[in-house]
Amino acid sequence: MAAHLVRFGPIVLLALLAVSACSSGESDSPSSPPDQTLMGRTFLSTGVEGTPIPGGGPLRLTFKDNRVTADAGCNTHSGTVAAEDRKLVVSSLASTLMACGGDRQGADEWLSGFLNSQPGWQLDGPKLTLKNDNLTVIMLDKKVAQPDKPLRGTTWVVTALLTPEAQIRSQTIDDVKPTLTISPDGKVSGTAGCNTMNGSATGTDPDLSFQVATTRMLCAPEVMEVEQAVLKALDGKANATVDADTLTIKNENGNGLVLHAQ
Missing domain, CATH: 2.40.128.270 (Lipocalin)
Structure with a gap:
């Protein structure tokens, strides 16, 4: 939207x-x-x-x-x-x-x-x-x-989706609360909306390269739509910038996420 x-x-x-x-x-x-x-x-x-x-x-x-x-x-x-x-x-x-x-x-x-x-x-x-x-x-x-939270080791909750045209917030995002955690050694874990995800984030902060896999459950269409947007943002090279308790991820493919520290 x-x-x-x-x-x-x-x-x-x-x-x-x-x-x-x-x-x-x-x-x-x-x-x-x-x-x-x-x-x-x-x-x-x-x-x-x-x-x-x-x-x-x-x-x-x-x-x-x-x-x-x-x-x-x-x-x-x-x-x-x-x-x-x-x-x-x-x-x-x-x-x-x-x-x-x-x-x-x-x-x-x-x-x-x-x-x-x-x-x-x-x-x-x-x-x-x-x-x-x-x-x-x-x-x-x-x-x-609000001093900056550490990028790594913090559990981040998605509050908005970014596309090349818009920032999107919705009740579905608020309800399913996708999460992302990057460990100090670069391991990625969390939930994409429906499925559990894991993978890696390599590179030097704030420039990272994501590789993420998920489980294969099916949820309601609106939930799967959010999940696909989350996975697009965590696919390949992205910039991950922390401002206080907000993490903004902008992928080279034009998609991204706005997340808040849990």
Whole structure:
């Protein structure tokens, strides 16, 4: 299923920019410390006072190259960003348009409502606090909140499939929970959706070459469809990159997986 884009009008967001060091007239006056700069950083919510994020979130905000990317567990929103009066003004905001199961169906509405409320902000090192009349969201720099998990030895659970055209999430993926574990010596084990799989991953991280075999059971068609997509991603050369608790595998054949640490 292709991820379409839907555009929204300009949205006023929270304002968080680099805090400039005040000049005291001394030649050795320090510049802004890196931990007071938003750009190039990702923040994750660690707590919400008020209406909780449907599905549990977390809220994720990434600032890079004068753009902001946001999601609360379902679709990804992004747009250009500029600072105005301690708020962030986002324009040309667009969103992926994927169906999300369970409580996550309400995550996009929660996110857009919060962003449209022009929340105030306070940045204290790695801690970011966003607040409007009804909600207070505590966020933490992702490097502090979620250090990278080790690629090898971690059990990874598939949350999305990647094709050359789209990122696909579905209730079937959530239900069958395909898993992948790569041992320190390169042995591969896990479940492809229906069948158990084993094999090897050779090479130097993050560039690996997969060889995987499975048992031969048959399951429901929608489960077998997920399994075939998993096996395509684990066939031959692929790049396996860890970002906090997320592993992204992109195969040279154009297929891939998004996985989260168990």
